[in-house]
Amino acid sequence: MTHRSELERRYRRLLTWYPAEHRRANGEEMLGVLLASARGRQRRPSISDALDLALGGLRIRFRALLAGQFGRNFTDALAVYSIATPVMWTIIQVAFTFVYTYHLVAHGIATSAVPGLVAPISVELIFLILTVAPPVLAWRGRRAAAVAVALIPAAFTTVLAVTPTMTTEFEAANSLLTVLLVVALVISPGPRHGAKVMSRWTWAVVCGAGLAASVPLYAITSPSMLTEARVPMFAGIAVAAAAGLIITLPRGVAVRMLVLMAAPVYLEGLGMATAYGSGRSWVSISYVAVYLPALTVVVLTGAVGWLGTRRRLTPTD
Amino acid sequence: MSRRALQEPTFLILTALAAGPQHGYGIMTDVAHISSDRVRLRAGTLYAALDRLRSDGLVDVEREEVVDGRLRRYYRLTPTGSRRLAEEAERLRANASVATSRLRKLAAGLSGGMP
Numbered sequence: 495m496t497h498r499s500e501l502e503r504r505y506r507r508l509l510t511w512y513p514a515e516h517r518r519a520n521g522e523e524m525l526g527v528l529l530a531s532a533r534g535r536q537r538r539p540s541i542s543d544a545l546d547l548a549l550g551g552l553r554i555r556f557r558a559l560l561a562g563q564f565g566r567n568f569t570d571a572l573a574v575y576s577i578a579t580p581v582m583w584t585i586i587q588v589a590f591t592f593v594y595t596y597h598l599v600a601h602g603i604a605t606s607a608v609p610g611l612v613a614p615i616s617v618e619l620i621f622l623i624l625t626v627a628p629p630v631l632a633w634r635g636r637r638a639a640a641v642a643v644a645l646i647p648a649a650f651t652t653v654l655a656v657t658p659t660m661t662t663e664f665e666a667a668n669s670l671l672t673v674l675l676v677v678a679l680v681i682s683p684g685p686r687h688g689a690k691v692m693s694r695w696t697w698a699v700v701c702g703a704g705l706a707a708s709v710p711l712y713a714i715t716s717p718s719m720l721t722e723a724r725v726p727m728f729a730g731i732a733v734a735a736a737a738g739l740i741i742t743l744p745r746g747v748a749v750r751m752l753v754l755m756a757a758p759v760y761l762e763g764l765g766m767a768t769a770y771g772s773g774r775s776w777v778s779i780s781y782v783a784v785y786l787p788a789l790t791v792v793v794l795t796g797a798v799g800w801l802g803t804r805r806r807l808t809p810t811d
Numbered sequence: 812m813s814r815r816a817l818q819e820p821t822f823l824i825l826t827a828l829a830a831g832p833q834h835g836y837g838i839m840t841d842v843a844h845i846s847s848d849r850v851r852l853r854a855g856t857l858y859a860a861l862d863r864l865r866s867d868g869l870v871d872v873e874r875e876e877v878v879d880g881r882l883r884r885y886y887r888l889t890p891t892g893s894r895r896l897a898e899e900a901e902r903l904r905a906n907a908s909v910a911t912s913r914l915r916k917l918a919a920g921l922s923g924g925m926p
Contacts, residue, residue, distance in 0.1 A: 520858055526881040527835040527854045543853055550855025554862055 497537050502529060504538050511551025513558055567746030570691050572682035574747060575754055577689055578700045579675060580629045585704030587622050591615075593708060621647060628675065629685040641679050648672040674754060691747060699738030706731045817899045821860055823850055825869065825888060825896040832873035832887040835861070861886060869895055 505528045509521050528543070539547075624647045631640035651669035682688070692700075740748045817825070820842070827833060827841035839852045852860075864870040869892035873885040888896065 516862070520862075522882045523835060523884055524854050524858055526878075526883060527839065527857070530836045531839065531854065543855075546853040546855035548855070550859040553859045557863065557866075 497535050498529070500537050501532055501539070505529070505547075508539060508544055508547045509551075511548045513551075513555055516551075516554055516558075567744070568750050569682045570687070570744070570747045571750035571754060572678040573684060573688035574691050574696075574743065574751055575674060575688070576632065576678035576682055577629050577685035578692065578696070578751075579671060579678075580625050580685075582700050582704040582707075583625045583671075584622065585701055586708045587618060587625070589705055589708035591618065628679060632679055632684045633686050637679065637684065641676060644672070644676045644679055648676050671755075691743065693742050695742040696739065699735060699742055703731055703735035703738070706734075816902065817895070820850060820852060820856060821864065822896070822899055822903075824852075824857070824860055824864065825892055825899075828870060828886060828888040829893070829896060832885040834883045834885050838886065864892070868892070 502525065505525055506521075509517055509524065512521070528539075624643060628640040628644040631637075631643060648669070651672050654669065736752055739751055742748075743751060823842040823845055824838055826845055827838045830841070833841060835854070835857060839854075839857055843851050861870060865872075868889055870886050871889050873887040875882060875884050877883070
């Protein structure tokens with residue numbers, strides 16, 4: 495390998511600090527300038543050149559982030575989130591209620607126990623409405639109303655999550671999911687755009703994951719099923735859903751979608767692993783210490799994204 | 812509302828382009844020449860600056876050509892870029908003028924006060 499081609503190869507490697515879009519537009523030109531500036535028999539970039547390229551790449555990435563260019567994938571991911579997550583929740587709720595009711599009927603339920611089920615079912619119903627309403631409102635162009643409605647479960651689950659005696663991994667994860675929905679409704683182009691980004695296969699993944707997730711949820715309530723089974727079941731569903739999203743969504747969108755969902759999944763996984771490992775009940779550990787940093791990251795990410803995209807926000811289309 | 816002062820590399824890039832359209836390597840050598848080799852831009856700094864200047868509308872691409880199989884872009888100052896450079900040059904000139912005037916007075920005071 496000649497000095498020149500070796501130097502070029504090393505410069506090309508350093509150019510990966512830059513966003514792919516910038517490399518496509520300017521990479522060859524920058525390479526020409528770098529090689530023109532090189533000394534005669536130079537084989538490798540100087541440390542100052544390497545640092546300069548790394549800093550230049552980071553600067554452009556940061557600027558693109560603030561300008562909302564990165565932007566496009568990220569806001570697309572949030573738009574997908576704003577429709578996919580409520581749909582998945584709804585499927586889980588409906589499927590779980592159906593399976594649970596079937597279980598109660600199949601095993602016989604005392605008439606005296608029926609009134610006691612009214613309150614929890616009502617709460618589930620209210621949450622179902624609060625889950626469905628925000629994307630529907632946003633879809634119809636009423637973004638402010640959608641955000642206002644989405645704030646109710648976000649506030650409720652957040653209060654539960656930061657109350658040490660109430661906190662379970664479910665509350666912490668649910669809180670992050672609901673807060674993320676508010677962020678998605680505020681800064682993304684909205685669920686209608688999300689639906690355009692999703693292919694019918696993405697819909698199949700979302701609906702399939704929702705249906706599949708209701709089975710281990712049922713297992714939690716059913717003493718006849720091994721509770722330990724829920725850990726591998728949830729893990730398997732999460733892995734399958736992640737693979738499905740990566741395959742069926744555009745790559746950048748899929749990666750960002752997974753990052754968005756990583757914090758809640760991590761919390762839930764941590765909770766399940768802890769409960770599974772120690773045999774303790776679900777309501778056993780305060781997750782506030784884990785939850786607050788994760789929430790802070792989500793809120794800061796949302797704020798940065800909002801600052802970067804507010805200039806080009808369009809009505810929910 | 813007062814504008815933020817241009818950073819020196821940015822000022823020198825715009826000054827280089829005030830002489831006419833130039834490609835990246837040409838800007839680097841011209842900036843070194845203008846600043847008497849005090850400022851030597853590197854490619855990362857140059858292209859981060861050009862990226863910002865283009866998005867701010869101060870600089871644009873004049874033309875592209877392929878030399879030795881590699882893309883070469885020529886950049887030019889836009890009318891907005893010319894105005895911004897003129898404002899900055901005026902600001903620096905005014906600052907320099909005040910500094911020079913005060914230094915003269917200081918020097919006169921020092922020499923007048925000498926026994």
